[in-house]
Amino acid sequence: MFEKYVRLLKESQIKITPQRLEILKYLDEHRTHPTVDEIYSALKENNPALSKTTVYNSVDILLNHGLIQSITISGSELRYDFKHGMHHHFLCKKCGEIIDINVECPNLGSMLECGHEVEEVHGYFKGICKKCSKGETNRNGS
Amino acid sequence: MFEKYVRLLKESQIKITPQRLEILKYLDEHRTHPTVDEIYSALKENNPALSKTTVYNSVDILLNHGLIQSITISGSELRYDFKHGMHHHFLCKKCGEIIDINVECPNLGSMLECGHEVEEVHGYFKGICKKCSKGETNRNGS
DNA sequence: TATTAAATTGTAATAAATACAAATTAGAAA
DNA sequence: TTTCTAATTTGTATTTATTACAATTTAATA
Numbered sequence: 001m002f003e004k005y006v007r008l009l010k011e012s013q014i015k016i017t018p019q020r021l022e023i024l025k026y027l028d029e030h031r032t033h034p035t036v037d038e039i040y041s042a043l044k045e046n047n048p049a050l051s052k053t054t055v056y057n058s059v060d061i062l063l064n065h066g067l068i069q070s071i072t073i074s075g076s077e078l079r080y081d082f083k084h085g086m087h088h089h090f091l092c093k094k095c096g097e098i099i100d101i102n103v104e105c106p107n108l109g110s111m112l113e114c115g116h117e118v119e120e121v122h123g124y125f126k127g128i129c130k131k132c133s134k135g136e137t138n139r140n141g142s
Numbered sequence: 143m144f145e146k147y148v149r150l151l152k153e154s155q156i157k158i159t160p161q162r163l164e165i166l167k168y169l170d171e172h173r174t175h176p177t178v179d180e181i182y183s184a185l186k187e188n189n190p191a192l193s194k195t196t197v198y199n200s201v202d203i204l205l206n207h208g209l210i211q212s213i214t215i216s217g218s219e220l221r222y223d224f225k226h227g228m229h230h231h232f233l234c235k236k237c238g239e240i241i242d243i244n245v246e247c248p249n250l251g252s253m254l255e256c257g258h259e260v261e262e263v264h265g266y267f268k269g270i271c272k273k274c275s276k277g278e279t280n281r282n283g284s
Numbered sequence: 285t286a287t288t289a290a291a292t293t294g295t296a297a298t299a300a301a302t303a304c305a306a307a308t309t310a311g312a313a314a
Numbered sequence: 315t316t317t318c319t320a321a322t323t324t325g326t327a328t329t330t331a332t333t334a335c336a337a338t339t340t341a342a343t344a
Binding site for chain 4: 157193218
């Protein structure tokens, strides 16, 4: 059940707690780029004692150890993503969905030559997603 | 003095007000990716009656008409950038500076093929900038 | 099992952004 | 030029994401 996440936390020398395991598992199994509030609401179902501060603390430590990444695409709140291979993101301005875009960053090479130490690469595209531009229903009901 | 910005606003059919001219001019002349608060503080010097709400309203309308762009790289606040040619951004985690990176986005072609209508492209890199990695002084004093 | 540093919880505080009503103004029409 | 009106500006109040912090609890080591 949690072996994978126990291993990940041990490898990063992060103290293992049920909360951290649940949060890491949730992010691995829900690739929806949830906010802290969304993670909190989902996990509170099975753990009513969960505190939102714990979710904030936990995503911070997971972030600092590189197990997850934060996504700033929306500009109004931070979203989190289990770290699986390099990919970019597309934000639909109509339905709000954030879609994974599986491309590499061809600029990384030239970035390495310009003297800055690059630790993170984020590619964000914004517009209207395939579904919405076909006129299908979306969460805004428009 | 303001001819350029009068022309830009007219072309976009935005009503011309002194506040909008000042804000647009400020962004054109200060490529530091300022926050609303920074724009507000700077312009309040010469116009003590300026309201922060006006700055919020103005950057919104300039944004909607494509004269400026918003930058979400920091995750804690929105920053604004006069729209000049395509470029990416680098955020230094040490000094906080946001540096323009003059590269195109080679992924745009493949993005156009995946069915989403792309309206914006943002390339963000994070790490330690050239200056800071050389151990020079920075605004954090570290 | 006992110990202790670290984590969790809950409340309070902060700060960016938004909502909104009243006063002002840009720009079109007379 | 003057009048008019919708749009803009202003200032205050509110909302919401995030951070700060103290008290309680717990993971993991000895």
